[in-house]
Every structure is written in C-alpha cells, then in structure tokens.
Amino acid sequence: MPPMPTVQDAAEKDPSDAHAGHDAHAGHDAHAGHDAHSSHDAHAGHGGHGDHVGQFRRLFWIMLALAVPVVTFSPMFADLVGYELPHDGWTTWISPVLGSVVYLWGGRPFLTGAISEIRSRKPGMMLLIGLAITVAFVASVGASLGVLHHELDFWWELTLLVVIMLLGHWIEMRSLAQTTSALDSLAALLPDEAERVEGDQVVRVAPADLQMGDVVLVRPGGSVPADGRVVQGSASMDESMVTGESVTVRRQVGDPVVAGTVATDSGLRVEVTATGDETTLAGIQRLVADAQSSSSRAQRLADRAAGWLFWFALVAAGVTAVVWSLVGLPDSAVVRAITVLVIACPHALGLAIPLVVSIATERAARGGVLVKDRLALERMRTVEAVLFDKTGTLTKGEPAVTATEPVDGRTVEEILALAAAAESDSEHPLARAIVAAAQSSGLSILDSSGFTSSPAVGVTATVEGRTVRVGGPYLLAEHEAEELPVAQAWHAEGATVLHVVVDGEVVGALRVADEIRPESREAVEALHTLGVQVVMITGDAQPVAEAVARELGIDRVFAGVRPEDKSAKVAQLQREGLSVAFVGDGVNDAPALAQADVGIAIGAGTDVAIASAGVILASSDPRSVLSVMELSRASYRKMKQNLWWAAGYNLAAVPLAAGILAPVGFVLPMSVGAMLMSVSTVVVALNAQLLRRLDLRPEVSAREILSS
Incomplete structure (x- = not known):
C-alpha cells in the first residue's frame, strides 16, 4: 500500500458527534419519538451509550415481577381462568395499586416519548403507545373507583401491555447496540497504552x-497506537x-x-x-457513523409509511369506538379502540430500515468497504456497467517483468539473473522490476561491480568477469545489433522491451509492462455472471489497452483518455441508458467518480476521505466491487422484507383488533394485540440480524457469484 495523505473529516461535522447518528434510530422523521425521548435514561440505549440496554432489561424484569400479582388478583383474569379470589377488602386494591406503579414507572419511557412527539409535532409510535396505556389506565381507575363499569377494569391487560412493550423495546435496543458495536470495535483496535x-x-x-x-x-x-x-x-x-x-x-x-x-x-x-481525530481509524469511524445516520430513499419511504400508519391507527380507533358504541357496547368500544391503538403502532416499521443500514455498514467496514453515501450503495444493485480505470485498478500501476526471451543456447533463468545483477545498484523503476522478478523466481542476485548508468541507453556492470548491459534501442544501436523477433509483437502491445547484452552479444530480451492483478480476471468473470457490462478506461495507447482487454475479457475499451476527460466517457455511457459505476484509484479520478451513478475509490488504503466517491474500498482487490454489489443486493432484500412484514402486519392486524370477526365469535384480546405488535418488532429485528452472516471478503463474494 503506498503512502497516503492524512485523513480529513469527510463529513464536515464535529467528530465528537460520531455516535449521534445512532441515537433514536438514526434520526428518521416519522419515528422521531425515539429521538425525542432518547434523553430519557431508560430509553437512551438507542444511542448505544452506557448500560442503557441493561437499564431497560432491569426495568422489564421489575415490571414483570409486579405484573404477576396484578394479573393474579385481577377479578377479570380470575373469572377467565376459573379460580376464586379471597374476599378480603385489601386484596381488591392489589391490582390497582401495583398497576398504577407499572403505568407510572414502567410506562414512563412511552409517556415521555409521547410528550416529546407532541412537542415536536411529529406523532408516531410513542404517542400511540402512550395514548393506549393512558386510556387503559384512566378506564381502569374509573372502574376500580366504581365510576365506570367494572368490565373496564383493564389492570391486567394494561400491565401485560407495558411488560410486553418493554420486552419488545429491550430486544430492539439490544439489536441496535450490537450494530453500534462497529464503532466500539474500531475504537477497541487501539491499545490501552x-x-x-x-x-x-x-x-x-x-x-x-x-x-x-x-x-x-x-x-x-x-x-x-497512532x-x-x-x-x-x-x-x-x-x-x-x-x-x-x-x-x-x-x-x-x-x-x-x-x-x-x-x-x-x-x-x-x-x-x-x-493522532486523535486525524488518524485513519478516526476517519473510518466518522464514515461508518455518517453512513449509519444518513438518509436514503428506502428510509424516506419508511418514514412516510410510519406517518401514514399513525393517522390510519388513530382514525381506525375512532371508527372502532363509534361502531361498537352504536351497536350498544360502549365498554367493548373502549377495549377495541385501545387494542387498535396498540396493535397499529408502526414500531417495527420504524426499525425496519435503520437496523438493516446499521448492520450493513458495520459488516461493510469490517470487510474493508466504507460506505460514505447510502444512496450510492442502494444504486449499486441496479448498476448495468462497471467502468474500471486500468492503471492501479485492474493493473498494479507499476512495471513488472511479464516475459523473458533468451536466444538459442541460453535459459530464461540465466538472462534474468544477469539482468538483475546489472540492475541491482539502480533505483530506476524498471531496474526494481527486474530485480523483483529475479527474486520472485528464486534466483540469487549475482555480485556486480563497476555499475554505470547512461540516460536513454541503459546500465552497464561487470558480472562474474563479463560486461553486462541492459537497455533499449539506443543500446542496440551502439552495438549495431538487431532486436529479437519477438520484440515487435511486444512493442505492438505497448510493453517496454529491454535487451540484455553480454560482452557485446545480445543474449536475450525482457518484456516489462504494467502487471495485471491476478484478481482482475475473476472480478471481470463474476461481473459477467451477474449480467454486468465491463468497460475499461485508460490514458494508454490503444494497443496497450486492447492487450489488457483481451487478456481479461473486457467488453469495451476507452483508450488514450486524459484524466480530465474520463467524466465525459462516464456521461457517454449514461447517455446510452446505462447505470454506471466508476472504479478508480481516487488520485485523479474525482470528476469521473462524481459523474458516475456510483463512484467507487479502490485501493484507497488509509486514505478514507475521498470526497468524490460514494463507496471507498480500502483494499486494492478489484473483486471488492463484487462485495459492494453483494452488500447492496442483500441490504435491499432485507429492507424490502422488513417493510413488507412491518407494514403488511399493521394493515392486516388492525381490522382484527377492531373486531371485524366479532360476528363469528372471534375478538382479539388487547394483551394478545400487544404481544403481536412486539412479535412484529422482534421478527424485523431478527431478520435484519441475518445480514451478519454476510461475508464480504472479495474472494468469497467472487466465489459465491461464480458458483451460483
């Protein structure tokens, strides 16, 4: 990995707010109740700070313990199950007293959240829950005092409702806390001392x-440490x-x-x-936090749906109360209205998208994929053409010996060893490539002396008593020698050809070119498997570009393109109706990265602040593009599944809660409605957690695509 510049803050926000995006489901509008009441100690766990998950867990267990005597000494529950209660006067106050404690203490997170939603004029899930438990509480108090009919004694339903809602929130917060562990685990990489x-x-x-x-x-x-x-x-x-x-x-x-x-x-x-906020690790933390807190089309859809569901639930509850009252059952009207309010809470809908995004960005960061723009990630699943910059992306961006041609009577190893010995004292990139090729072939670098270098000609050194020279056409001209026959073909492919001359005799030639990454072939093949067109752009001459394209099986080539003209080629593909992802090294590709539907900076290494890229790949493996596609498609599937489950559940459950099947003898109990609402939340949370099984290692993504 080459040296990289200092990390800058890509988000233009105070780094101390890096975790703020996690608070309250990352700030989406319709679910603002979470945001508004996140200051409340018990429910601030959405932010992932401190032991708030533990506080909510303890609150659940305390309320569950209080719920046992409330339910046990409830006359309605006793009649339902079939046992008799003691006739002592004091036992009749167990349920009202403890039920009030449950409402005021256990229901406090929902009540404070409801107040916050009213103040912010963003009605949502907390207001619905607060309204439901408050109506149940008032009705139960009235029944206990004899002001209202005894059938409106909802203490046991109210208590179970609060307990079940606390359980759902606890599970939800545990899921969110697990997603924010991405930032915590990044911070934990630093040593304590x-x-x-x-x-x-x-x-x-x-x-x-x-x-x-x-x-x-x-x-x-x-x-x-830094x-x-x-x-x-x-x-x-x-x-x-x-x-x-x-x-x-x-x-x-x-x-x-x-x-x-x-x-x-x-x-x-x-x-x-x-140090500190200027380190690479801090930059990665900022990107993860920003991605988790940023908005997207899917999120905005969930926000609107949650807002619609609030009014849908409120209207449905009102209609339910009116209809049951008109048929002469005012007590049932209250029960049914409360059940509608409870079961229609868009809680699962509010969790559907933020949780998927949090887990997806965490998994991405662990796999070296840093998502700066969630919209770019969403678009990646629909990309039809991937435009690769050649140098530094499909190739290594540095010269390498790709072929050795000895004359008759000589061996490849001998030519390479002699050339490496002559070049061993040179710092020229071509010299380093020759020495590296000899070392990778397991050859020992022979001792040399008398090294000299002549610009545009080549190098000269004495190796084992022989004069060895390595150079280009001017070297051959000095010796009045001809190029080897293979040199013409190498020139046509745009490679640099160096001849090796020993004691005035040409003994071999070396082909030096920008080495193709071995992973590039697999990346191109996997993209073709997905039905994606692969295009290459380069400033190199057409023969060089076509040689690389033939070797990799690339569909289309733009050659001889200056850096400032790359964005025009991206626009050309877009005018052809293609959704384009541009993959470049981020050094001089900023206009093209910005023009593309998805800009991907590959091989960024420690430089995680490339402003023009929506996705940054820390590794130089072009197969990482497949990881981004895999992440985009998997995230979209989970978002869609969660939205269908959450919204579909609400729309189907509300008529049941309203009592639409009452004529055939089925009435949904309020406590069961609360349980179903929490089950919906848990299902959405668990479904999102399945994203944790996603392995975003480039080699794994390529293998899975090619084997599918």
Missing part, C-alpha cells in the same frame, strides 16, 4: 497523550481491520503504518505522524 521512546527509556502513556514526532515502540503482537512511519525495524503487519485483506503486508523503514494494525512477527519503532 503506548510505549513512547524517550532517550534510552521507554515510557508508558495513553495513546491520546501522543504527539506528532513522538517515537513509539510496537512490540511483536502489539497494535500500533498513524506513523517506520523508523526502525520491519514487520509483517496485519491490516485486515482497515483493508479487509487477510494477508499480512511487510512494512519496513520509511513505510507508513496505521493505528490499530498489528505487528505479527517482530517489533518496530514508529514515528507518529497523526
């Missing part, structure tokens, strides 16, 4: 106390928590290292180059 080198001593300090220029010691198996640059030692670094790539990367003197990465095999000394 850093070892700062001060002269001959090593002092333990908190990572927050580190400053720019400090040198820290990272022991084998230890985490890097972004920095290696000043001593080398180690294989586990960077999977940042890039999603499981293979360790060798870091040595001069290389950048990222806060939270782990030195697996040896120790390092690292000079700190960024």
Whole structure:
C-alpha cells in the first residue's frame, strides 16, 4: 500500500458527534419519538451509550415481577381462568395499586416519548403507545373507583401491555447496540497504552497523550497506537481491520503504518505522524457513523409509511369506538379502540430500515468497504456497467517483468539473473522490476561491480568477469545489433522491451509492462455472471489497452483518455441508458467518480476521505466491487422484507383488533394485540440480524457469484 495523505473529516461535522447518528434510530422523521425521548435514561440505549440496554432489561424484569400479582388478583383474569379470589377488602386494591406503579414507572419511557412527539409535532409510535396505556389506565381507575363499569377494569391487560412493550423495546435496543458495536470495535483496535521512546527509556502513556514526532515502540503482537512511519525495524503487519485483506503486508523503514494494525512477527519503532481525530481509524469511524445516520430513499419511504400508519391507527380507533358504541357496547368500544391503538403502532416499521443500514455498514467496514453515501450503495444493485480505470485498478500501476526471451543456447533463468545483477545498484523503476522478478523466481542476485548508468541507453556492470548491459534501442544501436523477433509483437502491445547484452552479444530480451492483478480476471468473470457490462478506461495507447482487454475479457475499451476527460466517457455511457459505476484509484479520478451513478475509490488504503466517491474500498482487490454489489443486493432484500412484514402486519392486524370477526365469535384480546405488535418488532429485528452472516471478503463474494 503506498503512502497516503492524512485523513480529513469527510463529513464536515464535529467528530465528537460520531455516535449521534445512532441515537433514536438514526434520526428518521416519522419515528422521531425515539429521538425525542432518547434523553430519557431508560430509553437512551438507542444511542448505544452506557448500560442503557441493561437499564431497560432491569426495568422489564421489575415490571414483570409486579405484573404477576396484578394479573393474579385481577377479578377479570380470575373469572377467565376459573379460580376464586379471597374476599378480603385489601386484596381488591392489589391490582390497582401495583398497576398504577407499572403505568407510572414502567410506562414512563412511552409517556415521555409521547410528550416529546407532541412537542415536536411529529406523532408516531410513542404517542400511540402512550395514548393506549393512558386510556387503559384512566378506564381502569374509573372502574376500580366504581365510576365506570367494572368490565373496564383493564389492570391486567394494561400491565401485560407495558411488560410486553418493554420486552419488545429491550430486544430492539439490544439489536441496535450490537450494530453500534462497529464503532466500539474500531475504537477497541487501539491499545490501552503506548510505549513512547524517550532517550534510552521507554515510557508508558495513553495513546491520546501522543504527539506528532513522538517515537513509539510496537512490540511483536502489539497494535500500533497512532498513524506513523517506520523508523526502525520491519514487520509483517496485519491490516485486515482497515483493508479487509487477510494477508499480512511487510512494512519496513520509511513505510507508513496505521493505528490499530498489528505487528505479527517482530517489533518496530514508529514515528507518529497523526493522532486523535486525524488518524485513519478516526476517519473510518466518522464514515461508518455518517453512513449509519444518513438518509436514503428506502428510509424516506419508511418514514412516510410510519406517518401514514399513525393517522390510519388513530382514525381506525375512532371508527372502532363509534361502531361498537352504536351497536350498544360502549365498554367493548373502549377495549377495541385501545387494542387498535396498540396493535397499529408502526414500531417495527420504524426499525425496519435503520437496523438493516446499521448492520450493513458495520459488516461493510469490517470487510474493508466504507460506505460514505447510502444512496450510492442502494444504486449499486441496479448498476448495468462497471467502468474500471486500468492503471492501479485492474493493473498494479507499476512495471513488472511479464516475459523473458533468451536466444538459442541460453535459459530464461540465466538472462534474468544477469539482468538483475546489472540492475541491482539502480533505483530506476524498471531496474526494481527486474530485480523483483529475479527474486520472485528464486534466483540469487549475482555480485556486480563497476555499475554505470547512461540516460536513454541503459546500465552497464561487470558480472562474474563479463560486461553486462541492459537497455533499449539506443543500446542496440551502439552495438549495431538487431532486436529479437519477438520484440515487435511486444512493442505492438505497448510493453517496454529491454535487451540484455553480454560482452557485446545480445543474449536475450525482457518484456516489462504494467502487471495485471491476478484478481482482475475473476472480478471481470463474476461481473459477467451477474449480467454486468465491463468497460475499461485508460490514458494508454490503444494497443496497450486492447492487450489488457483481451487478456481479461473486457467488453469495451476507452483508450488514450486524459484524466480530465474520463467524466465525459462516464456521461457517454449514461447517455446510452446505462447505470454506471466508476472504479478508480481516487488520485485523479474525482470528476469521473462524481459523474458516475456510483463512484467507487479502490485501493484507497488509509486514505478514507475521498470526497468524490460514494463507496471507498480500502483494499486494492478489484473483486471488492463484487462485495459492494453483494452488500447492496442483500441490504435491499432485507429492507424490502422488513417493510413488507412491518407494514403488511399493521394493515392486516388492525381490522382484527377492531373486531371485524366479532360476528363469528372471534375478538382479539388487547394483551394478545400487544404481544403481536412486539412479535412484529422482534421478527424485523431478527431478520435484519441475518445480514451478519454476510461475508464480504472479495474472494468469497467472487466465489459465491461464480458458483451460483
């Protein structure tokens, strides 16, 4: 991974608010009751701060304990089950007294939420629940005091309603707390202490106390406490928590290292180059938080549906009360109206989208996919053409020896070994490519002496008593020699051709070109499997581009395109009616990334603040594009399933709650209605949790697509 610039805040918001998006279901409008009452201690757990989930759990168990005697000493429940209550006068007040405690204490989160929704003029789920339990409470008090008919004694139903609602909220909050663990787990990557080198001593300090220029010691198996640059030692670094790539990367003197990465095999000394909110880890946290709190089309649809359901429930409850009153059953009118209010709460609908988004962005971050724009993620499932920038995306962006041609009597290994020996003292990129090729082939670099370099000609060195020269056409001209026959074909493909000359005799040639990533073939093949057109754009000449396209099976090529003209090519594809995702390295691709329906910056590594990209891939694996598609499609499926379940449940359950089947003898009890409402919430929460099984590793996504 190349050195990357310092992370900047992509969201233009105070980093201290990074968790704010989690509060109250990420701030969607129709469900604003959560937001409004998130300040309440018991229910603030939506924000994922502190032990609020534990507080809600304890509140549920306390209310459940109080509910047992309330239900047991309820005359209506005793008649329903078939047992007799003691005739002592004091027992008749057990249910009213404890039921009032349950209403005032256990129902407080819903009552405060209802008040907040009224103040914000955004009626929603909390107002419905608060209205239902308040009507039940007032009716029960009136019945207990003898003011109202005894059949309006709802203490046991009211108590069970509160208990069941608390259970549903507890489960919901546990689910939300699990999603916000993405941010907590990112923060946990930092060590508790850093070892700062001060002269001959090593002092333990908190990572927050580190400053720019400090040198820290990272022991084998230890985490890097802040972004920095290696000043001593080398180690294989586990960077999977940042890039999603499981293979360790060798870091040595001069290389950048990222806060939270782990030195697996040896120790390092690292000079700190960024701390606190400027680190890569902080940038990733901001992106995850922003993505989880941002809006989307699906969310706005859920918001509108939740708002409609509130008025639908209110009107349905009013109509229910009127109809039952007209048929001469005013007591049943109250019961049925309360049941409608309870069962029609759009609670599950309010949870349907935020929970999916939170889990999806968490899974994405763990897989090295950073979602900046949820709309871009939603659009990814409908992309019809993926436009890849060639250099640095489909290829490695650096020269590599791709072929070696020896003359008769020589071997490939001999030519490569001689060329590497002659080039070993050169810092030229072509020289480094030749030396790297020899090393990867297991060849020993021979000793050389007398190294000289001539611009535009080549290098000369003495190797085992022989004069070895490596260079291009001018070198051959000096020796009045001809190119090897294969050189013409290599030139036609846009490759650089270097000849090896030993003691004045041409002994072989090397083909040097930008190396194609081995993962690119699988990425292109998998995209074709999905029915997606693959297009390549490059500034290279047409022969070079066509050679790469032939090797990878790419459908279409734009060659000789200047960086500033890439966006015009994206627009051209869009005018053809295609939904386009542009995949580039983010260095000079900003206009094209912005023009595309989905802009994907690939190989960003530690630079997570590319403003023009909607999705940032920390790894350089082009198969990561498939991970984004997989995430987009899976998230959409879960959103759609949750919306259908939540909205469909409400629309089907309200008529039952109103008593539409009363003529055939079926009347839905209020407590059962409350239970069904909570079951709906739990089903939506559990369905969203299934996204956690999604494996977004690039190789896994490609394998699953190709095998499907």
